[in-house]
Amino acid sequence: MTRKILIKNGLLIDTLEQKETKEDLRLADGEIIERGSGLKAAQDEEVIDAHACWVSPGLVDIHTHMRDLAQKDKEDLHSGSKAAAAGGFTTVVAMANTEPVLDSSNTLSLYLQKIASQAVIEVLPVAAVTKGLLGEELTNMVELAQLGAVAFSDDGKPVQNLVVLRRALQYVKMTGKVIISHAEDLNLAGGGCMHEGLMSTKLGLPGITSASETVAVARELEIVRLTESPYHFTHISCAASLDLIRRAQAEGLPVTVDVTPHHLSLTVDSLENYDTKLKMNPPLRTGKDRAALIEAIKDGTISAIATDHAPHSGLEKSRSFTEAPFGITGLETAFSVCYSELVLAKHIDRLKLLTLMTSGPAQVLDLQTPSLRPGARANICIIDPNYQWTYEAEEGYSRAHNSPWDKKELSGKVLCTIFKGQIVFQASQLAGRH
Amino acid sequence: MTEQTFSTVHLSQKAKELSKLDGLGVQLWRKRRHLLDTDDLSSDELTTALHAAMLCKEMMKSDGPQALLAEKTVANLFYENSTRTRSSFELAAKRLGATVINVDIASSSVAKGETIIDTGRTLTAMGVDALVQRHNCSGAALQIVREFGEDVQVINAGDGWHAHPSQALLDYFTMWEICKELNGAKIAIVGDITHSRVARSNIALLSRLGADIHLAGPPTLLPDDLSKLGVTVHTQIEAAIENARFIMVLRLQLERQQQGLIPSIGEYKRLYRMDHARLKLAADNCKVFHPGPMNRDLEISNSLADDAKHSLVRVQVQNGVAMRMAILYLLLSSR
Ligand SMILES: [Zn+2]
DSSP states (O other), X not given: OOSEEEEESOEEEETTTTEEEEOEEEEETTEEEEEETTOOOOTTOEEEEOTTOEXXXXXXXXXXXXXXXXXXXXXXXXXXXXXXHHTTEEEEEEOSOOSSOSOSHHHHHHHHHHHHHHOSSEEEEEEOSBGGGOSSSBOOXXXXXXXXXXXXXXXXXXXXXXXXXXXXXXXXXXXXOEEEEOOOOHHHHTTOOEEOSHHHHHHTOOEEOTHHHHHHHHHHHHHHHHHOOOEEEOSOOXXXXXXXXXXXXXXXXXXXEEEOHHHHHOOGGGGGGOOGGGOOSSOOOOHHHHHHHHHHHHTXXXXXXXXXXXXXXXXXXXXXXXXXXXXXXXTTTHHHHHIIIIXXXXXXXXXXHHHHTTHHHHHHTTOOOOOOSTTSBOOEEEEEEEEEEEOOGGGSSSSOOOOTTTTOEEEEEEEEEEETTEEEEEOGGXXXXX | OHHHHHHHHHOOHHXXXXXXXXXXXXXXXXXXXXXXXXXXXXXXXXHHHHHHHHHHHHHHHHOOOOTTSTTOEEEEEESSOOHHHHXXXXXXXXXXXXXXXXXXXXXXXXXXXXXXXXXXXXXXXXTOSEEEEEESSTTHHHHHHHHHTTTSEEEEEEETTTBOHHHHHHHHHHHHHHOSOOTTOEEEEESOOTTOHHHHHHHHHHHHTTOEEEEEOOGGGSOTTGGGGSOEEESSHHHHHTTOSEEXXXXXXXXXXXXXXXSOHHHXXXXXXXXXXXXXXXXXXXXXXXXXXXXXXXXXXXXXXXXTTTBOHHHHHHHHHHHHHHHHHHHHOOO
């Protein structure tokens, strides 16, 4: 690995400065040291020709399931972080619903050690809100935050008891961290496995009504109003939930929202063939919901895209639709999917898309905002927007292959990811450019 | 090939007739390989199925087993208990001279889902020609076709709440024996629609034939967006059965009450039980269907269940074997 890199001829898209410039970038010692036109390569520098490519701050994903610990068959921190790097990410936030749960200083310390030894990019762990994700007793939030938890969440489950949620939102103030909400009313969801509507009626599958999410959002918003603590809704899927959150934001409540690439690009209509690679929670909703999500991106209600990368083994996903676990992988395809669905479809421009995948999510959790300024950490991703490619999950880096985009043609590809000045991913297409 | 010519000599008159069936419908049946649901059956296939079932019904009356599928092995793979449907398929296959193996997994404690592919693989590897599969998960039959569809023919004997094509075909056959034209005929389906694969497959089949389908059940047992399937939905049984030519009564699983979907069995009986008093609302020559097994005196009154003038329950059982013979023959016989 070279320590000095010169990225030439690319289009720099700085999401912090909200500016696009045709300039070169010089990296050394893990930092960006120079930005300017026509930079000359020094003897000991590796030159990357980013002609016709975009050069963006490394992508940030605030919702992934990196597994590891007792679930290495699904994913481990090495494979998961490699998959993230292949998707252009230099920072991912890993959820706490591991086995065992990240709810104690012991487990969190172990996880942090594994991250330090195995992850190829920055992996920031979330700690659980409640012990064992049971929704009953709070975890030692202050201790966990001091150890390195960047946020708190019982994701995978809601904190259903509002008294517990209220206390969590009060207590978390001492940490300055955000609680991430998986908004779902479990009684209303009622053991369903797909969106409730005409398609679930046709397929004879138990449905998950949209109300199961919207009801939870409505209730939780009132607890946010009560406590005035910052709160983040992840993987919002329904139009009605967005209406509630939009109104709450207008009233000044400190709430933010992210959306997944799959809810932006797919709908319940694609479930016709009982494909378990399309089974996730919240489920794929209607075309109307999808349009509302895109609208909420445009008007700023949604400020981040997050994958909810949820690896599962082939065996688990080969079960019948009702029995297979929820969740799909998403790190390696997130950029390409969103680029097609949002930019090529002319809903937003490239700067806005990259903002939703860099500074947008970073600001939600108050993480260091990535940028291309000299002095910033050299976390960079280089993207060829014109590259057409076919995603082959088996050839990817994630240990799991449960992706709905497996064997699908995608537009735009991450060619290179640089983390702290080191190349952690480069596509074969980049080779000719050195 | 030699087997075919050899056995034809020993075939009964009706069996010979069956073996000589030809035409577009027969070709389409052979081409389809699998029977997963009723929604993709063409009208040629439907007509052929009726014709074949008619011949099979006559064979059942007069003939012993016929060597029409003598070289075929059919595996009955039932992950869910159903003596009735399993025996019906078993008898049907044996009457066509096929070898039948019954694999009962309902009571096995092996983790579900893992076994559906594993068991499918094992049976396929053993050289079974057809899998007749019943599973409690919707989509399970399609899953087997996706995995092994090239190597084995799959007949869906019921998947979750999704489909039960042989039941819908036998119901259609039973109606057709009484009334050749279902276009415009009012047919009521009454009871727990949400959890009923019988209802779904019948709706898919009968609506394509132009029947005027009316459903009735408590709102908690009517799935979302039901009316978009081209049916009329009622919560009062009276509205659904008024002037109906046929009434299909669905079985009510007792667990629906425990799940809180209905307040009590007593209230359900009061509101939805089919009996002679309610039958007066229907057309004079109305016939009542039930896919079985019946909860006597719950969804159907004892006396109506046994009233051969109106209840077709026994005929359904008999026609079930005939239609399943037809299905097996049309899918498995090769030219
Ligand atoms: Zn979640």
